[in-house]
Amino acid sequence: MSRAWGRLTLPGKVVFTLVPLLLVLSVALVIVIAVFGGAMLDILVANVGIVRFLVAVTILLLLAPPSAFIIIYMEMKIIALMNLRLGPDRVGPWGTLLSTVHGLKVLMKEDFTPTGADRIVFTWAPIVVFMASVMGALVIPFAPGLIAQDLNVGLLYFFAVGGLSVVGLLMAGWSSYNKYSLLGGLRSAAQMISYEIPLTLSVVGLLILAGTMSLNTIVENQGPWFTDWYVFQQPLGFVIFFIAATAEANRTPFDLTEADSEIVAGFATEYSGMRFGFFFFAEYINVFIMSALLVTLFLGGWQAPFPFPELHIALDPGSLGIWLLLGIAIVPVVATLVLAAPFYLLRSSTPWWQALIAGFLLFNVLAVGAVLGIAYVNFDFVAGILWFMGKTYAFVFVFVWMRGTLPRIRIDQLMGFAWKWLLPASLVNLFVTAAAIVVVGN
């Protein structure tokens, strides 16, 4: 027994340990479901709200790191291109996996707590910041029907949860026992609280127009043409919201909380390993969520900019019968051969295998395009999520673009701008909107 065990490689040891464990567990699961299945289903159905919440939070938490990776990669690549550099190009195609590798690296680093730090607060701060960022996505409608919870006070909830990240940053700054961290934390408190006021007030005019705080309803109001988007009725509100969102997400030119040329890394100075990773992820998820909220409120969310002509492909796969299976088997081969033919016939120097590869790749491109097109036409949420993600990432691009261009502003300019310009401007926007509604009579 021990000799057989000794001959196993490391993966072998892992597999031979896990397989019996999985077998036992699955058998146990089957028995549990068979015995208590009905009762469990009843409990789940009875508590569908909680179940829905848990599923949504799990999905959001699972999707948060990949979207952060995408945005971090975008930032590295776009700023590099703007600096006339190439940027990441080694790990994965065009360097796309570099941010993922960074994430794994962060995961493997030592995670220490400095002497003198307030351990409990120090440990909880990144969690608070990360959760505050992720929980905001619970009320954002990604597509028609694709919303975790359509709260009737969705916008209020969003601002409430978003305001929680100040607490996290202040916790990190205070508990680190480091003057730079404290400076960063206090700066973040001052900045984010100041900018939350114009951020919230700039939306009030829009709320008067929409008559609701439910983000889903706000998106549904902005259709079907792009001229119905609220950005054309609330241009000033849009500009104020954009600037304040930049400050809320701690992005350049308002990134004073972690100004690395002034206070090392601000509140994150003493953090290392995955705790720092949580701050890092939270920052980029914040960028995504602020862009998403901007798109939801002012740019029609998942609405297409024009009503797409109604095309319904009347093809029921079930009616094909056995031909469906045969088609799945035959179509790729035939299409590959047909698409390879021109490559082979039109140029005498192309070997047959290269022509076949080209034909197969072309078939794949066409098939993916066809599948996406059919999905776009037949399923509203596919079209919605495509438009929503397109608009959101366009704004992520704008945030990154601003980071590649603008220098950081001074702290007194930052505060003066918030209180002397943005706040009066948002009040003017609110009064003008209210007056317009009274005059026009809605």
Next chain:
Amino acid sequence: MSLIPGFGMVRGMALTLRRFFEPKVTVRYPEVKPDIPHKFRGRLQLLYDEYGTLKCETCFQCAQACPIECIDMGGIDTKGRFHVHWGAAETYGERRDESALRRSGRPVPDAAYAHFEAADLSALEAILEEHDHDPAHMLQILEATQAAYGYLPVAALKRISQTTGAWYAMIYGTASYYRHLRFEPAADERQAEALSGRRPSEAAFLSGLDTALGGGSDRRGVN
């Protein structure tokens, strides 16, 4: 335009967006090598060590290796005078010996500042006329010169370089490549005999050459 608030920001954003689409300057070094002329050796520079002493040992290897004779040396002599040119290119080898002497603390012969001896060039002019000042006939010219003078004087080489237009270094290279061409008067007999005793076949070859060229065989006295 600068009075419009935010216009500077718009211009900055436009600049970065233009840069975004411009060709990039990065060279992916191991895969892509920059296009550099094959004789390029980087920037020529004299380096100092950590004590502030010049690292150059005046070994003249750089000047010898320079394919276009662009490297030369200068320095301060014992009387504090600055000399730029330390001699003809063919004396660089001697300069190396000199620098070794200087570093070892032994006295250095003063020949560094002596120019080459003037020679009577009328015979050379006739030879050059005969070969039409053609650098393609360099070997024949050099052999005829050696036949006339017994060896290749520096003055003659300079003159050949002047009238044929060939680089001095190329002429020097040609002359130093062939064993039978020499830059000094032929060695005395005893040395030649000692050499021939050790390497008879080479001695026979050299004597044959000397006979063919009509110079030195009578003085060398090969058996």
